[in-house]
Amino acid sequence: AAKTKSSYINYSIEAPRYTDSAYFAMALLQDYLSDEENSPLIRALTSGGEMLATSVSAYIDTKEEFSRFVIEIITEKPEKADSMMVLTDAVLESLGDNPPSEELLNGYKVSRRCEEIYMSEKLHYYGFTVAPLMAITGWDFFRQFQNRIDSVTAAEIAAACQKYFTPINYVATVVTPASSDTEAVYQAAGPTDEELLAHFRANPPQIHDLNLGKKFKMPEVRALSEEEKRYARYARQIFDNGLTVIVKSNPDSRVFALNVIGKNRSATEPEGKEGITDFVNRLIEKGTTSRNAEQLSQELATIGAKVTLYDNPWIPYDDRYTTRQFSFMKFETIDEFTVKGIELFSDMIAHPAFDSAEVEKVRAEIMGLLGRNSGSTYKIARDKFYATLFSGTAYGRNIEGSPMSIGSITIDDLKAHHRRIYSPENMIITVGTNDDPQKVMSLLKISFERIPKSGFTPIEATRPANPSGIKTAHHKMEKEQIYIYLGNLLPSAKSPDAAALDVTASVLSERLQKVLREEQGLAYSVGAGVTLDRNFGWFICSIGTGAANFARARDGIIAEIEKLKTEMPSKEEVEEAINSIWGSNLTANLSRINQ
Template sequence: MITKKIIIYSLFLILSVTSLVHAASDDGTTYANLGNGMKLVLKENHSSPMITSVVFVNAGARYENEKTNGMTHFLEHLLFNGTSTRDRIELNETIKEHGGYINAFTRKDLTAYLVLMPKEYIDTGLAIQADQLFNSALPEDEFPKEKKIVIEEIRKSNDVPSTLADYYFNEVVFEGTPYARTVLGTAEHISSLTRADVIEYYKKYYIPNNMTALIIGDFETERMIETFDRYFGHYEKGKMPKIDLVNFMIPDGRRIEETAIDTKNFHVDLALPAPHYTDPDYYPYYMLVEYLGSGESSPLTKHIEDKGLASSIYSSLETQRDFSMLRISATTDSEKNARAVIWEVEKILSNPEFLTPSYDAFRGMIVSKKTQEIYLREKLHYYGFIIAPMMVSTGYEFVETLVDSLENVEQAEMAEVASKYFSDIKYVGTLVKPAEFEEDEVLSAGITETKKVTFDNGLEVIIKQSPDSRVLAVNIFGKNRAAMEPPGKDGITDFLNRMLEKGTENYDKETLSEKLANIGAQLTVTDNPYIPYDDRYTSKQYAFVKFETIDEYASEGLELLSEMMIRPALDSAEVENVRREMMAALGMASASTYQTARNSFYEMMFGPNHAFSKVPLGTQRSIATISADNLKAYHKRFYAPNNMIMTVCTNLEAEWVLSRLQKTFGQMQQVSLGKIEIPAPDTPTGIVKSNTPMDKEQVYIYLGAPTIGINHPDYAALDVATEILSSRLGLELREVQGLAYSVGAGLSTAPDFGWFLVTMGTGTDNYQVAYDGIMAEIDKIRDAAVSEDELRRAINSIWGSSLTRQLSRINQAYYMTFYEFMGPGYDYKDEYIEKVKGVTIDDVLRAARTYLPSEDYYLATVGLR
């Protein structure tokens, strides 16, 4: 929807920008074309002093063949190995040393390259991004190393049962099309790739007229177009690659293909026909898919998950350039239930009554889509990741107007579309089984200000008011999580958190879900166990509850949050549903080398009776024993007001928010908690080892030792030393030797102590070399001073990571709560960064020699060494 054309905007631009035309839409998005055909989409966002540039290349598995499968992703890796003017280290570390972030990802239809920079360094970021895309050297001596890294990534992927189930689904459903191929390819494919093949592919697809850049952040559009043209505009356009139409249709009938893999669960996936995004039916169909999997009140949840037939089930609408497809996926615990899931899906889709939402549920879905878009836009780098597939398939204007188009959908249109597509149900699906199994009135704030108060009942409340965003974000910590769990009830905190959204004393689950949807609320009570390594926020020290809505719904949102926190229903039927959900998550965790190594490490370091040796999710034995009465008793203690810290980030006046919280949370009764002490772990004498055999393609390594915590005066110096070590490990063991897809060092902290960690996944045949390499790098940083360049890069990397983590209001609230809990205070972030910036080379050497282990440490490994 273009409202004006800007032909001439300054004499300077006429002279310097070749054939550049751009236009602005009503929502402030500007679309521009450089003279070489490169497309720009620009969106100003001044809430944070950061700018992200995401360049999408029309290259992916769709454009490969059987011989070259995996080449696009392999090329993505190679583009981080240096250009004709910058070596690998300069390419990657220059971004970090300026506080930025650089990354890339490959999908079946696209490859995306991202830089996120503080606005004062965006020129540096764009110069490197353009150089990377158009001038990569693809050095032949890097090929063996990168092949090893990608093969390690393939191995890691092949160790995840849900990924293998997804691969099988794509092979069956997309047979005969490019979408049947994986993005990663196979180890055999990667091993056989030649430099000549890769260069040919690179020159064919990496041309400016085959690229689109999405630029979001704190900039002035006219100046950014000029800047972008300076770095990208002089590269010549090329001959556009031919894009063959993908003819994909779901045939008549209902077909299920089956296979068996190394998994503990049963995976059901169904593919059903859906309208193309240009079809008027697309929007009501989209709403239908949203309703099918819209949460606690959705048909799939009510008729399948709540009946205990599946531990999880969801629906998604896959929108590609040439076709659309409805996918319904479920995870369950038996073949009987898997087949019952398929039968129930058929029953739901063929019954109009099940597919007709109430008016409130219908409007709630619209509000949810609108508010989710607002939340997502705060996270500049994630926004590009999330919208990438649809944007490349449909164009940005379609994505930008999607919510407005959905808002015009009528309930009757949903019914018509359901009748049209599901009157004669047809699908292709897969059933993946275990290889061996047994059957069974609001005021806005104009200034930035932060207040901290403690209510009479002991609740600590921190409120940051600022006019930079419409989001109202609330983060709550329940303190001393593992220490407060009763004996034999490990995981009860996680259980309780999952129960918070299952209904309250005043609202049943469906009503609560609708009310949350009606205000576009986003509630997060656990990390996602279905995303590998998504446990950034999970801690043995506290439990978190994150709640987001927008300021216009603040009153309703705070009332609903208080309902869930103060008066959860905790009824027996929902307890059983959550128990099944947790058992499934525990089953997945038991197959993970990463999680098994982590659990083994903590049990060794803290000892079997220490709170921190507990697994946050619990064990299958402990979860099996938890009752509704246990949860009710635990809720009164764990979420007592004097055991909570609450942080609110909002555009509203702090006094107004405080008055609302006082009427709800302020009326809670304080309880006697007693003194809770968390003893520091003992430093071992020598190397304490543990190995858990597991028949996987990788060995996972957890190596570490106790050290100082965040309140120690040397912590900033140790943090910088650890950042330098982590960078060296990545450079030497990943980039040079190709031993791992991921390797790194880090610090974890409690208020009074901390611990140092190195983690790495590597092939079974690489274990000894990897272990020796880790110890060599630790010894090196203890024995010799670091360079000025390394110090600067590490400091700016910590600074940039801090900025990136706190782009969104909800993460700002989380980290303010974190610092308050740890002891330095909610406003410690900026003070800590200043401490980091003051670290010297001598400080790093002293911290490394004093606190990094060389002879006394714990070593946990999982796999066949």
Template sequence: MTVQREIPLDFSGVLAEDRGAVVCRSVLPGGVRVLTESMPDQRSVTVGYWVAVGSRDESPEGYGSTHFLEHLLFKGTPTRTAMDIASAFDRVGGESNAGTAKESTVYHAHVLDEDLPMAVEVLTDMVTSSLIDADELETERGVILEELAMDADDPVDVAHERLAAVLMDGHPLGRPIGGTPEAIRAVTREHVVAHYRHWYRPQELVITAAGNLDHDDVCRLVLDALERSGWDLAEGAAPAPRRTADAAGAGAVLAGTHTVAKQVEQANVIVGGQSLSTTDPDRFALGVMMSVLGGGMSSRLFQEIRERRGLAYSTYSFSAGYSDGGYFGLYAGCQPERVDEVAALMEAELERMAAAEVTAEELDRAHGQICGGTVLGMESTGARMSRLGRAELVTGEFVDLSASLARVRAVDAGRVRAVAARLAAGERARVVVGPA
């Protein structure tokens, strides 16, 4: 079965059904959206609470608030201590966690199907009723600073953060997701609370779940928990509109070489430029292009830079997409004296893809790599839960596995060359992190 359909904001009903698995969506009072995928052969459920707010949405004085909330929502509510929240999942062998991105935040849990009511109750309490306690905030301030220090010790992380900054200069998407040490030290509880109250509202909340579940049961559990929270759940309230692209674009590219001195043995070099948004029609061709260029041991970068020349141990390509645009990068770790040579080789491979079509063998290999990885990834309840979240918040379209694979296989050599030429024509920047 192949399903690809838009998701109107007011839609409630079945989105897809195939071999016992059913994907459903409901809009609850207050504008809360619930999407589920039943997986009858599983014994577990993964549930996620999504809010379409990320690091790009913070005010200048509240920079770092989104990351702070990711930590603080686990630190207590009027009815649960931080220990209560942690032990609720530990005692049933479950897992809970959260993640902050540039355009969304998610709080999620993976539990046995029989423990789903507990997971819904606890996650709802966390999201709707966090105390944001002043003492806990100061404790987490130290934890977050240690987290940032850990990231700053990793030269590859530093290179990736610097690349985003120089490729999206002047745009909030160019800022680090976790904030900077200076911002984390400066942000106040008042800023964090204001950010929480502005974004954590019924119309902004999306709940997705996948596993051995019944959609109506999930909706009932969620609604009961929300009613106990005291949130204003007005009948007929509309969900918040999905994010649209900013007409101003995704900032400017600071072309040239940007060096970060760091006392490490190896130089980490990335060459990159601006790329495609998450809804660009060429995004599937971009995926195939990235697979051929630097997606594995048979890729062009790996074969040319590592296998033929022995200039790097690790080399790959990547891309990141957002509502306003995106960026791509070609990475290699090499000896400092080889930076110029390696960077030139990476750029040459990009130019070669823009100048001539990939071979039939390369295209077939990329199709197989992406499709195989997609199918294997979708065997977990967590991946299915995340797919529903992206469909609701990012694309506004549900595409089942068969349709996703068909879109990848439809990419031909001409489309790969066209998207490569599109990227190669843009301005580029080089980031080098390594010995001065």
């Protein structure tokens, strides 16, 4: 038992070492078992009269001396843990006789090759993603990895499953919420956060200068020619149905990327149905009126498509696109699959099936996420802040919904909201490609101009009243950590002060990190930022710290804000802030999907 909202079942099973040819078969098996629409394990744990698991995933944990095949299951039904393990054992032991089809395997192989292309656009991310495996296996293994994956057959996967899963032997752990306040719970061994901070304040880590003893030379920098400055070509068009489409073309990548924005997310959601946009987005990938979920998944895999419809709940603070301002859908494939990609994604956007069984699966998934979020000090503080600053307006509502609002949403509600939020009048589509922009625009027009006008008039969020005095909100949690949000309203993005506000927030964020985290050791997370909307804006300062540090952390933020009013940033601070903003924007735009 532990202090947790959900229950976790983890399997660790013997797997072939990376030098064994069966390793590559197991690598593809992890794709099969993690495939939401085709995995027999996910089907066993989420289908039927009772949805047992809310998340199922598999991966190979590769070490130099050995490997382990890991399966992770999350459930909201701890009393069913034994039943889930019996089902899991049965599925794994049956894989030797029931391996994935060659058609599915080909899809996984194409997806892996395309994912390599997507990842290679993000050099800052690609390096530390592949480095652990490369460090263990060496360059020769890594260089041949995809070719070895491509050669795997269904028969080889069956043989590997027979060897490692029949009979199955494993180490498993089950972690469940404490059933009462008196039940003994697991406590991690080791120093507390405060003890760690105290240790490193007293024993600062040694700084190593990697340039010492090396002849390191920065690359030469030259100015761009006028021709190079016009490197990208653009096309913009408003289709007859009201849909706005922008195409950017440049030859720096093989990726075809398509973004869909649904404007005014929170303002468009009906009162009492908060979280319905996220509900709709999660159903976009669950089949269309002409393709069931399994067929859609297989067709997307054949072109290596990557579809992102919601932020990853397992990555802390990964909510860049979960905003009150807009909803998003992101689609990636490579240029050679452009025509098929447009045909598939337009079908997903325009004709989601909203199958009743899939609706209930997604509802259970969202309920599980809401349960886990209720234990997050960061998310609770964020939602309390918005509810207080934007009280009585659309932005004050919980963007992820509540158990009550999610439980009340019907299929008719989902269909009606889909017609509004993704109506042509309320959508913007942007495309990145290396193909001719007018050619791509013509392809988009064939598929997307078919979506009929809805007559829907986009709803803009209204500016809330300026707070009078200091407003506070507090939510008590059984946590050693606390999170503080502090902020206020600002002018809109149209304000002549917009750029200055952005730079000022960057300066403030740097000062907060230096003083509260580095010098005073108060924070494990601290920062400041501004968001400027069409009609208004707001700034936020936030800090995560220990409960005993609440007053010092709050007062420290306020002190730095007051100090900024009287002590103008130095020239160096301003330059550093501007460079930081440029660096963040340029890094984000390395990938075509973000351009």
